[in-house]
Amino acid sequence: MSSKYRVKDVGQYLGQEITLKGWLYNKRSSGKLHFLQLRDGSGIIQCVMFKGDVSPEQFELGDKVTQESSIIVTGTVREDKRSPLGYELGVKNLEVLQMAKDYPISPKEHGPEFLMNYRHLWLRSAKQTAILRIRDEIIFAIREYLHKNGFVLADSPILTPAACEGTSTLFETDYFGEKAFLSQSGQLYAEASAMALGRTYCFGPTFRAEKSKTRRHLTEFWMVEPEVAYNDLDDNMDLAEDFIKYIIRQVLTNRAADLKTLERDTSKLQATVEKKFPRIDYTDAIEILHKKGNNTPWGGDIGGDEETLLGEDYDTPIMIHRYPAAIKAFYMKRDPKNPKVVLAVDVIGPEGAGEIIGGSEREADYDALLARLKEQGLDPKGYEWYLDLRRYGSVPHSGFGMGIERMVRWICGLQHVRETIPFPRMMDKIHP
Numbered sequence: 001m002s003s004k005y006r007v008k009d010v011g012q013y014l015g016q017e018i019t020l021k022g023w024l025y026n027k028r029s030s031g032k033l034h035f036l037q038l039r040d041g042s043g044i045i046q047c048v049m050f051k052g053d054v055s056p057e058q059f060e061l062g063d064k065v066t067q068e069s070s071i072i073v074t075g076t077v078r079e080d081k082r083s084p085l086g087y088e089l090g091v092k093n094l095e096v097l098q099m100a101k102d103y104p105i106s107p108k109e110h111g112p113e114f115l116m117n118y119r120h121l122w123l124r125s126a127k128q129t130a131i132l133r134i135r136d137e138i139i140f141a142i143r144e145y146l147h148k149n150g151f152v153l154a155d156s157p158i159l160t161p162a163a164c165e166g167t168s169t170l171f172e173t174d175y176f177g178e179k180a181f182l183s184q185s186g187q188l189y190a191e192a193s194a195m196a197l198g199r200t201y202c203f204g205p206t207f208r209a210e211k212s213k214t215r216r217h218l219t220e221f222w223m224v225e226p227e228v229a230y231n232d233l234d235d236n237m238d239l240a241e242d243f244i245k246y247i248i249r250q251v252l253t254n255r256a257a258d259l260k261t262l263e264r265d266t267s268k269l270q271a272t273v274e275k276k277f278p279r280i281d282y283t284d285a286i287e288i289l290h291k292k293g294n295n296t297p298w299g300g301d302i303g304g305d306e307e308t309l310l311g312e313d314y315d316t317p318i319m320i321h322r323y324p325a326a327i328k329a330f331y332m333k334r335d336p337k338n339p340k341v342v343l344a345v346d347v348i349g350p351e352g353a354g355e356i357i358g359g360s361e362r363e364a365d366y367d368a369l370l371a372r373l374k375e376q377g378l379d380p381k382g383y384e385w386y387l388d389l390r391r392y393g394s395v396p397h398s399g400f401g402m403g404i405e406r407m408v409r410w411i412c413g414l415q416h417v418r419e420t421i422p423f424p425r426m427m428d429k430i431h432p
Contacts, residue, residue: 004018004019005018005019006043007020007039007040007042007043007085009042010045010077010085011077014078014087015076016076018077019074020040020089021072022073023038023039023040023068023069024067024069024100025038026107033050034049034062035048036049036062036091036094038073038089044126045083045085046085046088047073050091053090053091058094061094064099067100067106068100069097069099071096071097072097073094075089075090075091076089076090077089119423119432120423123422128419130262130412131408134259134411135408137254138250138411139404142203142224145247146201151199151226152197152199152200153200153203154193154200155186158183159173161178162181163181163378164184164187183207185206185223186204186225187225187227188386189202190399191331191362191399192385194227194397195229195393198228199228200228201225201226203224205220206221206223214304215415216354216406219425219426220424220425221404222403225399227397227399228397228399230396233321233343235398236398236399236400237279243402247407248411251269251411252269252270264412268316275315277318277347278316279318279319279321280319281322282302282323286298286300288310300327304354307348308352311351311353312350318350322335322338322341322343322344323344325341330376330378331362333364334368342360344358345359345360345400347400349410353409356410357401358400358401359398359400360398360399361396362398362399364390364394366394405421408420
């Protein structure tokens with residue numbers, strides 16, 4: 001039953017009779033003609049049914065078939081310069097596998113709450129399928145870049161015995177009578193893998209129990225986390241910049257049609273590929289915020305509003321580095337030139353995209369790491385295995401985490417992160 005032909009490939013069969021299998025996306029009729037839009041996940045094509053080319057029963061079926069009915073259409077591929085695809089299908093035969101009744105999502109405008117309740121069906125819309133194809137391209141580009149550059153995938157566990165990013169945002173679960181948590185990050189385990197493989201990465205779902213309802217937050221999201229032995233902060237920033245540029249180039253090259261469907265202005269994506277990312281010290285960033293009327297004190301966190309202010313003067317991502325040690329995680333290395341700050345970096349996307357990468361050089365000294373654990377109220381006993389990495393062959397190393405949904409949101413030009421993943425999980429959303 002699988003189809004040999006897909007909508008995206010119909011140009012290869014110009015003048016030939018083919019069979020397409022999919023669903024009715026939309027239709028209109030004009031006297032002796034039915035214009036049936038068939039979608040199959042790879043694209044949408046207009047299928048033109050002329051009354052004189054089919055039987056009366058077939059033409060009546062073309063009139064009765066409803067939105068999102070599953071259909072099989074046989075016809076001849078013809079050129080159509082008015083079509084975004086460049087082709088149409090002259091219908092010879094229509095078969096309806098299942099006639100959909102009262103499809104709840106009509107072409108009219110629906111509110112986000114309604115659409116989220118029907119997310120399992122909303123995914124079928126042209127915009128949502130374009131987003132999913134771009135997401136797929138981003139993930140493929142990530143894996144391709146890392147593979148080409150000598151990184152080895154070594155996945156980290158999802159169930160963990162200890163916190164990575166702070167205990168306040170953990171989802172706790174029972175693990176056969178022992179307390180366990182859903183992973184906030186695979187980084188600590190990636191560090192262990194880097195000590196074995198040199199260049200490694202983990203890629204999987206992560207969970208943050210943040211009570212946040214902003215357009216940038218999900219409770220379940222996907223993150224890729226490269227880790228490199230002997231890389232310092234500057235190496236880490238170079239890697240992050242090259243990584244982002246590669247992903248953008250691949251999307252611009254391979255998903256131009258989907259970006260057009262989203263009406264995405266790609267000029268700033270193109271600028272990202274062509275220009276060097278500005279690197280701004282945290283202290284300088286605070287001064288910039290003060291000049292813009294934002295009174296965040298030195299030592300304060302740079303949140304969403306501050307990220308938007310800092311990024312508004314640039315058409316590329318910017319890199320904010322050397323954050324105060326007091327607001328960053330225990331594993332980040334203090335700057336030897338200024339122990340008040342750590343060798344951390346956040347990559348802030350333009351157009352209000354916010355943080356898309358967070359990373360650092362890791363603390364490689366056993367005594368310093370132990371002191372940081374105690375300073376942040378964490379029990380060293382839960383991190384004995386992690387401390388072992390500093391006991392046996394410790395080296396400078398660094399890495400970062402990139403949130404896939406944040407990247408998808410920025411590249412697609414979306415207002416809310418909920419559209420970047422097939423079934424989003426938020427504070428107030430766990431269905432469907």
